[in-house]
Amino acid sequence: MTAISSISPIAQGDTGRNKAGAELDANFDMFLKLLTTQMQNQDPLDPMDTSQYTQQLVQYSQVEQSIQQTSTLKDILASLSTQDLAQSANFLGKRAELDSTTSGLSDRGPAQWMWQADRPIQMLSATIIDARGTVVETRNIDPASAGSFAWDGSLTGGGKAKAGGYTLSLNALDVAGQQVPVTIRSTGMIEEVATRDGAVTLGINGESFSIEALTRIVDGE
Structure with a gap:
């Protein structure tokens, strides 16, 4: 069985997170608890297959990255909108x-x-x-x-x-x-x-x- 040396929480309740980010954090925490419990109680003679869990970890990471990119994109668009507004003020x-x-x-x-x-x-x-x-x-x-x-x-x-x-x-x-x-x-x-x-x-x-x-x-x- 492949050992998992360390797992860093993907989210820490950043105030800038949207609802999707908060839900992802809660689901990810539950996933880690279930994974830890199952690893602690597994049969040493019949260890569990970690490939599925590894795949889910990758999926969580991809979703988290997508949420972060979306948040960054919104910030960029907001900044551009402010710049457009300032430039358009010359039309008054x-x-x-x-x-x-x-x-x-x-x-x-x-x-x-x-x-x-x-x-x-x-x-x-x-x-x-x-x-x-x-x-x-x-x-x-x-x-x-x-x-x-x-x-x-x-x-x-x-x-x-x-x-x-x-x-x-x-x-x-x-x-x-x-x-x-x-x-x-x-x-x-x-x-x-x-x-x-x-x-x-x-x-x-x-x-x-x-x-x-x-x-x-x-x-x-």
Whole structure:
């Protein structure tokens, strides 16, 4: 029988351990107690086969190493997230263009968009949709191959829309009455930079956008 000269506990209750690490420690301690008891009470003429126990020890070691690596990776990601947040803070007060058809309407300013058509257009109509998918406003706007549109919440039927996120849909037709593809981007001043679930987000006129949607930054208003 192969003798086990020494066994060092893999875990010592590190305060940084997660639940999985704590459960692994408890299971490993129980495993060692059972192994020690069985070794002490084994029949000298029929010693136990240690290959299975050795294999389990290796598995415990691999799991423990994986937990430690995961913890280290989380620390690294948290550090990178903090660095990204610090760098993104330079965007505050600058105008952003976003790959999004949604824009925020608030008492601080109108919802704003920009558009670019593939070719000249003859007619252009705008449809504004709220967060529930309800059409709240439809109007014709000056047809142009490129332009901007700001909506202060005013409704054709009277009254004003409440603050929130609104999506713009454009229907563009050329001189032949054919549909013209239009690319829409929301725009606005960056008022807040934050992290949510490890990702940097930009606060623009009351709405939150992933920094991944950012396509352009310009100084001033």
